[in-house]
Amino acid sequence: VDPSTRPFALSARTTEALAKYIEAGKAKKIVVLTGAGISTSAGIPDFRSPETGLYANLERLNLPHPEAVFELSFFRENPLPFYTLAQELYPGKYRPTITHSFINLLHQKGLLLKVFSQNIDCLEREAGVPGDKIIEAHGSFADQACIDCKKSYPKDQMLAHIENKTVPRCVDSSCNGLVKPKIVFFGEQLPSEFFDNRHLLDEADLCIVLGTSLSVHPFASLPGFVNESVPRLLINMEQVGNLGSRPDDVLILKDCDAGIKELASALGWSDELESLWAGT
Numbered sequence: 001v002d003p004s005t006r007p008f009a010l011s012a013r014t015t016e017a018l019a020k021y022i023e024a025g026k027a028k029k030i031v032v033l034t035g036a037g038i039s040t041s042a043g044i045p046d047f048r049s050p051e052t053g054l055y056a057n058l059e060r061l062n063l064p065h066p067e068a069v070f071e072l073s074f075f076r077e078n079p080l081p082f083y084t085l086a087q088e089l090y091p092g093k094y095r096p097t098i099t100h101s102f103i104n105l106l107h108q109k110g111l112l113l114k115v116f117s118q119n120i121d122c123l124e125r126e127a128g129v130p131g132d133k134i135i136e137a138h139g140s141f142a143d144q145a146c147i148d149c150k151k152s153y154p155k156d157q158m159l160a161h162i163e164n165k166t167v168p169r170c171v172d173s174s175c176n177g178l179v180k181p182k183i184v185f186f187g188e189q190l191p192s193e194f195f196d197n198r199h200l201l202d203e204a205d206l207c208i209v210l211g212t213s214l215s216v217h218p219f220a221s222l223p224g225f226v227n228e229s230v231p232r233l234l235i236n237m238e239q240v241g242n243l244g245s246r247p248d249d250v251l252i253l254k255d256c257d258a259g260i261k262e263l264a265s266a267l268g269w270s271d272e273l274e275s276l277w278a279g280t
């Protein structure tokens with residue numbers, strides 16, 4: 001490899017070569033992209049895994065098609081399936097995984113530029129990653145509002161409805177619109193901070209993609225924004241997107257937690273990572 005033409009080049013497309021790259025101090029602005037696959041070992045099903053995915057298990061809610069549970073038009077017609085699911089998905093019942101802790105370790109080492117998450121489980125935050133380092137691209141349960149007049153809705157009343165699987169209605173009785181957590185439904189705009197921070201992908205000197213099928217746009221387009229000369233690492237059960245198509249793409253096609261432990265071990269960070277995770 002000619003270092004003058006490709007300063008970010010890896011000596012090989014392996015975990016070891018990537019660890020050397022990080023140890024050489026070449027990765028100081030790491031952008032991490034996460035999906036539901038990093039929370040499955042915490043007990044939260046992902047969406048599209050054939051047997052265990054949420055979409056394969058929503059028959060019991062007799063939806064016209066699985067994604068309807070996150071579609072505004074269907075929600076207006078019948079909000080109950082979403083609220084049934086919301087109780088199961090609501091944050092606070094699950095512990096972050098060692099993969100979430102690895103992202104916090106990158107932050108603690110001053111190497112994390114930003115993590116863009118598609119997840120609504122807030123586990124990156126619960127693992128200790130500061131809020132200003134996280135872009136919740138598909139929103140979260142943190143806030144809720146009326147879908148008609150947009151008036152915000154009290155958190156404590158929302159929690160009560162989630163617990164009882166009942167449907168909250170607008171605080172303004174003359175509106176009486178349906179209330180929904182600020183989770184991005186299909187067809188809804190992503191938060192502006194997603195677009196405001198997308199340029200960071202081009203500033204990154206390493207992009208790490210974890211546990212996502214990269215099947216939902218515009219999030220799925222993010223890996224394409226990474227500078228051509230910068231390495232990209234995918235840790236996922238299956239190859240997704242165009243990861244693997246560039247000379248410095250590294251693919252670890254296995255369980256996220258196992259892949260993360262492999263990378264941590266190559267970096268000599270195993271003990272730090274284990275004790276960080278033990279503290280969550």
Ligand code: APR
Nearest residue numbers: 035036037040046047048118211212213214236237255256
């Ligand atoms: N280790 C590694 N990979 C895993 C693991 C695991 N333990 N568990 C699942 N995966 C992989 C699956 O093989 C799949 O490629 O993670 C990916 C999960 O893909 P999806 O279920 O589609 O989840 P995600 O990519 O986050 O979905 C994106 O779709 O429904 C919308 O808004 C929702 O944010 C979600 C978006």
